[in-house]
Amino acid sequence: MSESTVTDESAEGADACCVPLADIDSEALAADLQLLTAMGNDTRYELLRYVANADDGVCVCDLQDAVGVSQSAVSQALSRLYTAGLVTRRKEGSWRYYEPTETAAALLGTLDDLRGANE
Amino acid sequence: MSESTVTDESAEGADACCVPLADIDSEALAADLQLLTAMGNDTRYELLRYVANADDGVCVCDLQDAVGVSQSAVSQALSRLYTAGLVTRRKEGSWRYYEPTETAAALLGTLDDLRGANE
DNA sequence: GAAACATATTAGTAGCTGCTTGTATAAGCT
DNA sequence: AGCTTATACAAGCAGCTACTAATATGTTTC
Numbered sequence: 001m002s003e004s005t006v007t008d009e010s011a012e013g014a015d016a017c018c019v020p021l022a023d024i025d026s027e028a029l030a031a032d033l034q035l036l037t038a039m040g041n042d043t044r045y046e047l048l049r050y051v052a053n054a055d056d057g058v059c060v061c062d063l064q065d066a067v068g069v070s071q072s073a074v075s076q077a078l079s080r081l082y083t084a085g086l087v088t089r090r091k092e093g094s095w096r097y098y099e100p101t102e103t104a105a106a107l108l109g110t111l112d113d114l115r116g117a118n119e
Numbered sequence: 120m121s122e123s124t125v126t127d128e129s130a131e132g133a134d135a136c137c138v139p140l141a142d143i144d145s146e147a148l149a150a151d152l153q154l155l156t157a158m159g160n161d162t163r164y165e166l167l168r169y170v171a172n173a174d175d176g177v178c179v180c181d182l183q184d185a186v187g188v189s190q191s192a193v194s195q196a197l198s199r200l201y202t203a204g205l206v207t208r209r210k211e212g213s214w215r216y217y218e219p220t221e222t223a224a225a226l227l228g229t230l231d232d233l234r235g236a237n238e
Numbered sequence: 239g240a241a242a243c244a245t246a247t248t249a250g251t252a253g254c255t256g257c258t259t260g261t262a263t264a265a266g267c268t
Numbered sequence: 269a270g271c272t273t274a275t276a277c278a279a280g281c282a283g284c285t286a287c288t289a290a291t292a293t294g295t296t297t298c
Contacts, residue, residue: 024172028234029161032164033161036155036158036159036164037159039155041156041286045148049143060244063140065140069286069287071244071245072245072247072248072287073286073287075245077286079247093295094245094296095295096245103233106229107229107233110225110226111154113225115147115151179275180274189258190274190275191275191276192258193275194275194276195257198276212274213264213266213274215275
């Protein structure tokens with residue numbers, strides 16, 4: 001697949017473009033993508049913002065009223081955020097409180113900065 | 120569905136949870152989501168990383184060899200990144216060079232920092 | 239223990255996403 | 269002008285995603 005008649009091509013004039021690029025770390029890529037895909041959904045991002053807004057944790061029942069989807073959908077969304085390392089969860093009686101991680105805070109902070117800078 | 124006897128509930132003991140949350144700016148949310156969904160895809164994120172790595176712009180043809188999808192898919196992916204404001208494009212002869220925007224640099228930088236801090 | 243509440247899990251599915259293939263446009267070369 | 273190369277656009281579709289509905293699990297209160 002990667003065998004090509006390099007000498008012929010380079011002698012002809014294709015040398016101004018199409019030079020091979022340096023590889024990028026595929027593990028880092030996968031890690032970043034987990035964060036980005038977890039955040040890149042309407043419901044989940046809205047939930048994450050609500051979680052990040054409240055300093056001492058938000059109860060699921062609060063979140064349920066804030067976004068317009070079913071209880072099940074909220075639970076699934078929060079699980080996904082948890083798996084991605086964007087929120088922590090703590091159980092207190094029959095309620096469960098979610099808090100943002102530093103990862104979430106950093107990314108949301110960057111997004112806030114960008115929005116501020118572009119307007 | 121949302122009509123409930125508030126006085127009864129609050130008198131009983133449901134006041135430790137389920138307080139209404141402060142609203143979040145839906146315009147900001149949409150703006151952020153455009154960035155996140157644009158970045159939150161394998162092909163597009165890989166392309167964005169390649170674009171960000173090369174300082175003086177990358178030609179589409181270079182990118183095509185780097186990721187494992189068709190020319191058309193690369194073009195579509197780059198268009199999406201452009202629309203989202205993550206890359207700029209400049210035409211030079213028959214080639215087109217892409218460069219990262221400051222927005223992209225900021226977000227990628229944050230992701231790099233996070234990865235560095237967590238390992 | 240039973241009923242009510244809070245959350246999670248499972249299964250099923252509508253709709254979106256991202257690809258391929260084919261075609262169009264534009265620029266360079268002969 | 270005609271051919272080739274570089275890129276974009278359009279249509280079609282396979283596979284994924286995120287929802288709902290139903291059910292299960294755990295907690296509190298009586």
